[in-house]
Amino acid sequence: MCLDDKTLSAYIDGELGEPWKTQVEEHLVHCNDCSARYAQLKALGNSIQAARIQDNEFADQKDRVWNYLKNSVISEEPSRFFKRRFYIRTPAIVGIAAAFVCVLALNVFILSTSGMQQDIADAPIPVITSEVQEPAAPAARGEMLNVSATDSVAVANILEDLSVEDILKMLDERGFEVDLRLKNVEELPVTFEVETQDPLTEEEIPADGVPQTDAVTN
């Protein structure tokens, strides 16, 4: 098979690696068509080189530009280090930027997850669970216990999922006596008149809250 122009062009430029270079050389020895084409391309190359501008043709320009640069642009003072700019090719810059973003994202992810775990670990879940471990102890001693959900975000999140009824029910199951009061609301004195004459008609005291007081008279 004969050689194409692209291969011959690369061969002329000395850009053909082995074993193709040797194969081309051997082929050119035996193939008249290819060697003729090779000669044409070589002649073209010689014509192109003959049109090359020679260094002595722009000697004046070289001196003139240098004099201009020396007098008007460059200074002989040494350059300062902090003013230096470093030349890096675009792909390298993109690669470095991508690597930096990846490392940053990974850091943020690790920190956020470890921070979350730390939060949960530090959270005073025992506000609920420790009381489970020591059931009814404060209540048994008749002491009051303040349960606060604002000490920790984690606990607040846990309590957010529970309704007041759930919390009361849970505390009740654990043996706590819970007293809920509304601030700045005074209890109204309520008096019930009970007819003692007819016990069958005696009104029932609602079970929902108004305690029996001394005001209730027989």
Place this chain on the structure above:
Amino acid sequence: MEIQSNGYESFQQVYKEVFPVLMRVAYHVTYNMDASEDVCQEAFIRFYNRNLSFPSIDEAKYWLIRVTKNLSINYVKRKGREQVAVERIKKQPKPVHETGEDTVLEQEACLRVREAIQMLPEKLRAVLVLKEYSDLNYKEIATILNISESNVKVRVHRARQQLEQLLNQEEIHVSR
């Protein structure tokens, strides 16, 4: 050796070694001596003012060649090469050799080649000029133009093919 573009000694060294290459690139793209001088001067001014640091003089050379090539192509686009091509070719300096019939023929051949190079599409012309007049290999040209080596190989081949066709057409016209 590290090259600091605004260091006096580095700049002087780069200028001495690289100016001829830049001038050849600029000239064979624009085919105008004054424009080539301006382009080279501008390239070195940018080189100095950018305050760049290069790991070697070759890297500095690639940067300067890229800038020169772009400035030259911009010049050609601005001026409209087709309209003034003939005038520029006429104005270009003619090498002073011994006079004789052979020399005249050589000069005519030289002008025809330069004219044909000017008629190549921009991408092919840039690659051909870098290959033929900058003494760079495919890898270096690929670095300067930011294309692959195989792309350089294809472009060089196509540029030669088109140049050959243009020269053959011209010969046919002349013989008629």
